[in-house]
Amino acid sequence: MYICICKGITDKTIRQAVADGKTFKMLKRELGLATQCGTCIEAAVTEYQQALLAEQVAASVRPHEVIAVQQVA
Numbered sequence: 001m002y003i004c005i006c007k008g009i010t011d012k013t014i015r016q017a018v019a020d021g022k023t024f025k026m027l028k029r030e031l032g033l034a035t036q037c038g039t040c041i042e043a044a045v046t047e048y049q050q051a052l053l054a055e056q057v058a059a060s061v062r063p064h065e066v067i068a069v070q071q072v073a
């Protein structure tokens with residue numbers, strides 16, 4: 001889904017950028033996210049925050065914990 005129509009930036013692009021360790025400021029500078037008309041800023045920030053949270057949750061779960069949960073279930 002497109003988040004920033006002006007620059008053709010999708011939610012997938014933002015998620016990948018977060019996975020690559022990019023900050024929101026870097027997305028603005030490198031991709032031009034929310035730098036033209038600016039109407040996408042709220043959606044862009046929300047998408048960025050959700051992607052960041054998902055990365056943090058994924059990083060906090062260790063593989064052996066996933067296996068232990070799967071064995072209990």
Ligand code: FES
Pocket residue numbers: 003004005006007033034035036037038039040041
């Ligand atoms: S829609 Fe993102 S700057 Fe216009």
